[in-house]
C-alpha cells in the first residue's frame with residue numbers, strides 16, 4: 001500500500017456528550033483529491049480532525065497499512081498536514097516564519113535549525129501560493145484571503161503525503177480560489193492524498209476525484225462528483241435547486257435557489 005492510502009472503518013466521534021459522527025466507513029487512495037461536502041453542522045470539520053488524530057474517535061483509521069493511533073505525535077505530524085478552518089495568528093510574525101512552522105515536525109524547531117532542505121521547502125511553498133513577495137511582512141498585516149494562502153503554504157511546507165484542508169478557499173478571491181484548488185489537485189497528481197472540506201459545490205464538482213457527502217453526522221454518499229452531486233441529492237441534502245451542465249468536459253454546478 002502506498003503511503004497516503006486511508007481505510008476508515010466504522011468511525012464514531014462523540015463530543016460534549018453528543019454523537020457527532022456515526023458509522024463512517026470509506027477508503028481513499030493516494031493520488032486523489034477528496035472533497036468533503038455537507039450542510040453546516042454535518043460533521044465535516046470533525047471528520048477531518050478525527051482523521052488527523054486531533055480529536056478522540058472510535059473505529060478503525062488505517063494509513064498505509066498502519067493503525068494511525070499507533071503512530072507517535074511526531075510521526076503523525078510528518079505524515080499529515082492540516083490547514084485548519086480558523087488559522088488566526090495573533091503575533092506579528094513574518095509570513096516566512098509562519099510557513100516555517102510546517103518544518104517543525106522535521107526538526108526545524110527554531111529558525112536557527114533550518115537546514116537547506118527546510119529553506120527550500122519553505123521557498124517552494126511560498127511560491128506555490130504566490131506569497132514570495134510578502135515573505136517578510138507581518139502576518140497580522142495581511143488580508144483574510146492572504147492569510148488563508150499562508151495557512152496553505154504552511155501545510156505544503158510540511159511535504160506530508162496526506163493533506164487535510166478545511167475550507168482553504170474561504171475568503172479568497174476567485175483567482176486564488178482557482179489557483180489553490182489547482183495546486184491541491186496537483187499535489188494529489190504528484191502522489192499525495194488530499195482531503196478538502198468545502199461549501200463550494202462547483203469547486204468540488206470540478207476538482208475532486210471523489211466526493212464524500214455528510215449529513216447529520218453520517219456519510220450519506222461517496223463516489224464520483226457527477227454521481228454524488230446530482231440534482232436530486234443536492235435537493236435532498238442541501239435543500240437547494242442547482243443548475244448543472246458540462247463545460248470543457250467538466251461538470252459545472254451553480255447553486256440556484258433555496259427550497
Ligand SMILES: Nc1ncnc2c1ncn2[C@@H]1O[C@H](COP(=O)(O)OP(=O)(O)OP(=O)(O)O)[C@@H](O)[C@H]1O
Pocket residue numbers: 015016017018020038039040041042043044045046047
Ligand atoms: N466540542 C464540541 N462539543 C459538542 N459538539 C460539538 C463540538 N464541536 C462540534 N460540535 C458539533 O458537532 C457538529 C458537527 O460540527 P462540525 O464543525 O464538524 O460541522 P461542519 O460540517 O464542519 O460545519 P460547518 O460547515 O458549519 O463548518 C455540530 O452540530 C457541532 O455543533
